[in-house]
Each structure stands twice: as structure tokens, then as C-alpha cells.
Amino acid sequence: MEQGINDLIEISQYYGKQKDFVIAGGGNTSYKTEKHLWIKASGFSLATIDEAGFAKLDRSLLAEVNTKTYSENVLQREDEIKNDLLKSRVEPEKGQRPSVETSLHNLIDFAFVVHTHSTKVNGLMCSNQAAEKTAELFGDQVLYIAYDDPGYILFKVVEKAVLKYRAEKGKEPAVIFLQNHGVFVGANTITEVKAIYDELIAKLDAVYGEEPENEKLPVDKVADKIVPAIRMMVSGEGLKTVRLVNHTLLDNYLQSDNFPAVSAPFTPDGIVYANSSFIYMEYNDNEEEFLQAVSKEIEDYQQQKGKLPKVIFANGLGVLVIADHAEGAEILVDVVTDHCRIAQFAESFGGQHPMTQKQVEFIESWEVEQYRSKISLGA
Numbered sequence: 001m002e003q004g005i006n007d008l009i010e011i012s013q014y015y016g017k018q019k020d021f022v023i024a025g026g027g028n029t030s031y032k033t034e035k036h037l038w039i040k041a042s043g044f045s046l047a048t049i050d051e052a053g054f055a056k057l058d059r060s061l062l063a064e065v066n067t068k069t070y071s072e073n074v075l076q077r078e079d080e081i082k083n084d085l086l087k088s089r090v091e092p093e094k095g096q097r098p099s100v101e102t103s104l105h106n107l108i109d110f111a112f113v114v115h116t117h118s119t120k121v122n123g124l125m126c127s128n129q130a131a132e133k134t135a136e137l138f139g140d141q142v143l144y145i146a147y148d149d150p151g152y153i154l155f156k157v158v159e160k161a162v163l164k165y166r167a168e169k170g171k172e173p174a175v176i177f178l179q180n181h182g183v184f185v186g187a188n189t190i191t192e193v194k195a196i197y198d199e200l201i202a203k204l205d206a207v208y209g210e211e212p213e214n215e216k217l218p219v220d221k222v223a224d225k226i227v228p229a230i231r232m233m234v235s236g237e238g239l240k241t242v243r244l245v246n247h248t249l250l251d252n253y254l255q256s257d258n259f260p261a262v263s264a265p266f267t268p269d270g271i272v273y274a275n276s277s278f279i280y281m282e283y284n285d286n287e288e289e290f291l292q293a294v295s296k297e298i299e300d301y302q303q304q305k306g307k308l309p310k311v312i313f314a315n316g317l318g319v320l321v322i323a324d325h326a327e328g329a330e331i332l333v334d335v336v337t338d339h340c341r342i343a344q345f346a347e348s349f350g351g352q353h354p355m356t357q358k359q360v361e362f363i364e365s366w367e368v369e370q371y372r373s374k375i376s377l378g379a
């Protein structure tokens with residue numbers, strides 16, 4: 001096996017195992033030579049990835065995506081691109097699906113590209129001072145990209161910015177920050193990738209100061225009745241897992257004055273995992289009253305969104321997560337915790353800047369269409 005692939009596996013697992021950088025299937029890594037690009041295929045986790053998790057792509061075929069004209073219709077266009085990405089596979093028989101972020105990886109002219117949703121970087125990227133503080137803290141070491149809809153549109157925006165950066169600075173941007181999304185780091189060795197990440201985090205830590213210890217809090221005994229009751233409510237179309245958790249960080253955002261800071265999504269990934277809104281409720285030591293209110297809230301949510309809620313902030317009780325299975329519940333707890341940490345870090349940069357309603361709607365309609373097309377294909 002090529003040493004580059006070994007290094008790619010090592011750096012992928014290194015960041016994949018740290019919740020500060022990657023949660024569940026998030027993040028993306030790649031390695032390239034002149035001719036080929038190896039990139040994490042959909043459905044693999046960086047934490048446990050090995051050679052089988054990387055799709056090998058032909059870079060000359062990938063380059064065609066940059067210049068080709070695609071449909072004006074968003075979904076049709078993304079479909080056309082997906083097909084072109086599939087066509088670029090050197091070993092199509094493996095059935096791997098390269099991510100929509102493949103073109104971005106191919107664009108960045110470094111052997112290794114490590115894309116993560118670093119919580120600390122996102123504390124800045126999801127804040128009100130994302131652009132100006134990036135410039136102030138990092139100068140031209142970091143290329144900052146304002147939010148745009150994910151997929152081809154975002155790729156074109158980044159491509160333009162990278163070309164401009166190259167022309168002006170006479171070098172390749174080693175770090176790209178994406179507002180309300182995350183970070184791309186590129187370097188020719190994995191030692192350099194780590195050094196760059198370490199430097200970024202050190203600079204941010206200097207602003208954030210020491211993060212308060214996050215202590216687990218006991219949940220009320222009444223949870224033994226409430227959790228199964230809610231599980232019954234939501235298990236109409238298949239068994240669900242419901243979990244109630246609390247820790248000092250969540251407890252802070254459970255307070256009605258603080259909840260608005262975490263009530264809207266920060267990133268597209270956040271929406272994919274936890275939906276675009278949480279339910280917020282008060283628990284006033286009356287189990288029956290609470291369960292009636294939850295039932296009503298869930299019904300309203302389903303009516304409005306056409307799907308079940310995944311997260312309920314219940315002040316006085318804790319955070320309830322609703323998932324398909326235990327592992328999914330675990331991931332949701334991580335996602336909500338990450339979301340609250342981003343909100344906390346953003347306080348250092350003028351407060352939270354969540355996604356706008358329009359940006360959220362784009363992700364939601366995209367999700368719905370993808371879901372529909374899956375159903376219609378019987379997949």
C-alpha cells in the first residue's frame with residue numbers, strides 16, 4: 001500500500017476519534033497524487049476508516065466538473081454532478097459513493113486535505129464576528145468564505161476565492177474557514193496538517209480561555225415514567241429510542257433566558273442530525289400535565305414539519321433525544337452537546353450567528369427531495 005494512503009488512514013482516524021473535530025459520519029479527508037484522489041466514501045466514519053473506506057478517483061475526470069455546464073435546477077444539477085463523480089471512480093466495482101465535497105478536495109493543491117467541523121473553529125464560524133475576527137486572529141493564513149448553499153454553489157464560490165487568493169498571495173491557502181460549516185486544512189504531510197490544526201486551536205483557545213468543566217447532572221426519578229411514556233408516543237411507525245440526559249452545559253441552555261442562543265441551527269450538518277428546530281418546554285413537577293403538553297407539542301411539530309422532533313429541551317428535567325436506536329441516541333446527545341459548546345464559544349465573538357431561515361429552508365427542501373427520490377427508487 002502506498003505510504004500516502006497509510007498516512008491518510010492515520011490522520012483520518014486521529015481526527016475522527018476526537019469529538020472536538022468530528023461527530024458520527026461528519027468530516028472528510030483526502031490524499032492526492034498528480035493522477036488520483038483518494039477520498040472518504042459516504043457511509044464511512046473517519047474514526048474507524050481503513051483503505052476500503054476511500055474511493056479512488058481519476059483527477060482528470062474530476063477536473064471536468066469544474067468547467068462543465070450543469071442544469072439550472074438545483075436537484076437536477078446535484079444529480080448530474082453526483083453522476084460525474086461516480087464516473088470518475090477508478091474502481092467502480094467497489095460501489096463507493098464519493099462525497100459532494102469531492103470537488104473542493106480536488107481543488108486544494110496539497111497532498112492531504114482534512115475537513116472537519118471543529119467545535120472551536122465553529123465557535124468563531126457561527127458567531128457574529130466570523131469574518132472580522134478571522135482576519136484579526138489569522139491574517140492571510142486563513143481564507144474565509146461566507147455561507148452559501150452546500151453543493152455546487154458553494155464549490156464555485158470557494159473555487160473563485162481560491163483562484164483569487166493564489167493570484168494575490170502567490171501561494172495556496174492552507175486553511176479555509178467556511179461560515180456556519182467548518183474548516184479545510186491542506187498540507188503535503190500529515191505532520192504539517194497536525195501542526196496547522198494545533199496552531200489554529202491554540203489561537204482560538206487563547207480567546208476562549210479555559211472551558212468550564214462539563215459535569216454530568218442527575219436526572220429526576222420521574223424520568224423512569226416520562227421516558228417510556230414519550231417512547232410510546234413516538235413509536236407509532238416503528239420502535240424509537242428515547243433518552244434523557246443532563247449536564248452543566250445543557251442545564252445552562254435549558255434556562256428560558258438562555259435557550260434562544262441555541263434554538264436555531266448553526267450548520268447544515270446540525271440540521272441533518274437534529275432537525276432545524278428543537279421543542280422547548282417547562283417541567284413543573286407535574287408528570288401528567290407534562291406528558292399531555294409533550295404529546296401536544298409532538299403532534300404540532302409533526303403537523304408543521306411532517307416528521308418527528310429529535311430533541312426536546314425540557315427545563316427542570318433535562319434534554320430528551322428521540323432516535324431510531326441506541327447508537328442514534330448517543331450521536332444526538334453528542335450533536336446537541338456540540339451545538340451548545342458552539343453557542344458558548346460564540347459568546348467570545350459577539351454572540352451566536354445561526355443559519356438564516358432561507359438557508360435552513362434550502363437544506364430542508366433538499367432533504368425532502370432526496371428522501372422522495374429514495375422512496376421512488378425503492379432504495
Ligand SMILES: [Zn+2]
Binds near residue numbers: 115116117
Ligand atoms: Zn462539512
